[in-house]
Amino acid sequence: xxxxxxxxxxxxxxxxxxxxxxxxxxxxxxxxxxxxxxxxxxxxxxxxxxxxxxxxxxxxxxxxxxxxxxxxxxxxxxxxxxxxxxxxxxxxxxxxxxxxxxxxxxxxxxxxxxxxxxxxxxxxxxxxxxxxxxxxxxxxxxxxxxxxxxxxxxxxxxxxxxxxxxxxxxxxxxxxxxxxx
Numbered sequence: 001x002x003x004x005x006x007x008x009x010x011x012x013x014x015x016x017x018x019x020x021x022x023x024x025x026x027x028x029x030x031x032x033x034x035x036x037x038x039x040x041x042x043x044x045x046x047x048x049x050x051x052x053x054x055x056x057x058x059x060x061x062x063x064x065x066x067x068x069x070x071x072x073x074x075x076x077x078x079x080x081x082x083x084x085x086x087x088x089x090x091x092x093x094x095x096x097x098x099x100x101x102x103x104x105x106x107x108x109x110x111x112x113x114x115x116x117x118x119x120x121x122x123x124x125x126x127x128x129x130x131x132x133x134x135x136x137x138x139x140x141x142x143x144x145x146x147x148x149x150x151x152x153x154x155x156x157x158x159x160x161x162x163x164x165x166x167x168x169x170x171x172x173x174x175x176x177x178x179x180x181x
Contacts, residue, residue, distance in 0.1 A: 051126055093141045114173045128177040132174060
C-alpha cells in the first residue's frame with residue numbers, strides 16, 4: 001500500500017497554486033528585514049539611549065528592545081554592560097582630534113586638546129556623566145591621555161607632576177562639560 005501511495009500523481013490544485021519545491025523557490029526579498037546586529041550598531045544605539053534619556057536609562061533589556069532582538073543576542077557582541085560602557089566611551093573619545101602642532105607652546109597644545117575634548121563631550125549628552133564614574137582604558141582614551149601627557153612632559157614637568165597635571169586637566173574638562181547645559 002505504501003508503494004501505491006508513492007505512485008500517486010501530484011495534486012493538480014497544488015501545482016496550479018504555484019507550489020514549488022523549496023530549492024526552486026527564490027528567496028523572498030523582504031525590505032523590512034532587520035539589519036544585522038553588530039558591535040558597532042549596539043554601541044551606536046547605546047549612545048543614542050544615553051543621549052536621549054541618560055546613563056541610568058541604559059539597560060541590556062531596554063537596548064535589546066530598541067534593537068528588536070532578544071537580550072541574549074547582545075551578549076554575542078559584549079560581555080556585559082560594563083564592557084558596553086567602555087566601548088561607548090572609547091568610541092566617543094575616538095572623535096577627539098589628538099593631533100597637535102608641536103611648534104605651538106605646550107600650554108597652547110593643552111588648551112587646544114581640552115577644547116576639543118569639551119566639544120566632543122558637548123556633542124554627546126550624558127557621556128561626561130559616564131566618564132566621571134569610569135576610568136576608560138580603550139585605545140582611543142589612552143591615545144588622548146598620551147596627547148595630553150606629551151606636551152606636559154615637554155613643558156618640563158617631572159613625571160609625577162605630569163600625571164597629576166593630566167588628571168587635573170582631564171577631570172576639570174570633563175567636570176566643566178558635566179556642569180554645562
